[in-house]
Amino acid sequence: MPVARTETVDALARGLREGDRRALARAISHVEDGTPLARPLLAALYPQAGRAHLIGVTGAPGTGKSTLVNGLALAYRRRGLTVGIVAVDPTSPFTGGALLGDRVRMRDLAGDPGIFIRSMATRGSLGGLAQATADVVIVLDAAGFERILIETVGVGQSEVEIASTAHTTIVVEAPGLGDEVQAIKAGVLEIADIFAVNKADREGADRTVTALKMMLGQGVPDKYHIMHHGRLLPVTLPPLEPASASWVPPIHKTIATQNQGIAELLDSIEAHRLYLEQSGTRQWRDRLRAASELRMILRDVLLARVLDRTPVEQLDRLVGAVAERRLDPYTAARQLLDSTAV
């Protein structure tokens, strides 16, 4: 039974360590589908993970961020580093929303064992998109990929949060997308460690750069405060070195389709990586990430436990009462918890 044999946590974890791509693909499928193997597998892989540098790339549709991700991946390969790509963007060619040109460019990446691309379904994950993405990143990290690029569309709440929990977050802008799309920026700018103004050969690129500079000059609200205000576990954080306040997000002009500005962008990512390590900020960020993961898992495990202990008839009666407004859902939740002794 060769198939059944590989389908154990130990065998999959070993396969991952040995660079077996089939084991990697299987492991990711287990995690995405939430099979019974998913949790023990993630538990086994977790200690192996933590070495990759996680790079979030986010921006509105039409900014060309997929091509940018593609270019960054190739540039990293030229420097001898292995790269994982996780696409959480319904408009990305990696996830299926592709122009022909993009599909052709993707061939640059195919067949290279030092690259692994995975696109996330935007719906259907049991614990939600954020947790499914975090889990897939753990698998790629444990498999030894040195840089992991996480591409999300900078419009939805979950998608922005996914990108912003990376070590380095790149916000991609493009000139001339129209005011409607520009407005998206408001909520996304504050999470940037690095800006890329892509399609920089278009008219208005300098205006976009100037606008970003002005905004940075005005002082951006602290990223960590915004991201974690009231949303995470209360967790004591190690004090930050004074250097922590000294990172000013650089602004790069790029033309991803012509591979222009990519090397400089990559240099900035690596500079940010060193900065995080030397200032102690990486430790800080890993702690917030751990707290966030723990929180997501706790919520799901708790809910599953309570639902397991509740007879379907009782659940059904409560849902019916709420639907008919005879009971409010807050009181219903309390009744459920009281009866299951949680």
Place this chain on the structure above:
Amino acid sequence: MPVARTETVDALARGLREGDRRALARAISHVEDGTPLARPLLAALYPQAGRAHLIGVTGAPGTGKSTLVNGLALAYRRRGLTVGIVAVDPTSPFTGGALLGDRVRMRDLAGDPGIFIRSMATRGSLGGLAQATADVVIVLDAAGFERILIETVGVGQSEVEIASTAHTTIVVEAPGLGDEVQAIKAGVLEIADIFAVNKADREGADRTVTALKMMLGQGVPDKYHIMHHGRLLPVTLPPLEPASASWVPPIHKTIATQNQGIAELLDSIEAHRLYLEQSGTRQWRDRLRAASELRMILRDVLLARVLDRTPVEQLDRLVGAVAERRLDPYTAARQLLDSTAV
């Protein structure tokens, strides 16, 4: 102490019933900010709610859906119905990402006591955007608004889900947005009860209509199956009348800026409302909505209970161990739950 006096659950609920707009604004603020009053207030308002027809309007940036929402609101007012608008779209003029023209059009709505507009912050809500929106909708519903329009950008996972839990979901398309944006449609089409092809004076409008018709002809996967597969409480549903399979999503051409096609779109919404009631589908949909609300509340209440019972030092130690990869978050969650006897 006139201010303190109004800040009780009873006073706010009474104010809402009496049409006091200040009480309404205060109630929504409590709910959005998650003050200690939020839960008891929602519990008190819940039985009053349930009469409004909830209309989700979603589509990519640039489709003009805010102008469409604006037009629908005015059309409803002309028919003597009161309207609440909840904007969850970072590109919407209601939430601040406005063109001058849109701002001017918004004035049509200002000063009319039969309309109330609330924009949701896209971040910072304790229980997430979906729950915050559901809670604000409960308040507007309890305040007696007869139609509630919920505008979201059809790109993010949470945003699409918010729109799709309404009674009637309108998916807005527009011709000529480019392939990148068109690709978004893939995940959004299946949730539509009604389509609006807006900016119908643009070239390619007929092609968009034809493409939608073709897709509908091929049969769309069942909305409820997709939305609720594995994601909700297990809940027994009342059987659907045979009529339930008979709603074919109509496709409307609109030019919202010129108020063209709006009346017909509104007629379709009202036809869908009647269809839901007569086929028993509304009861079904309310039950799913109740299950979803109960699930969200349970998760949050459970997490809060466990965190309350856990000493900060223990939490801190666990988060530290996870961050340093000495422990995986799944085992950490189990340890936490075992020690808090949940």
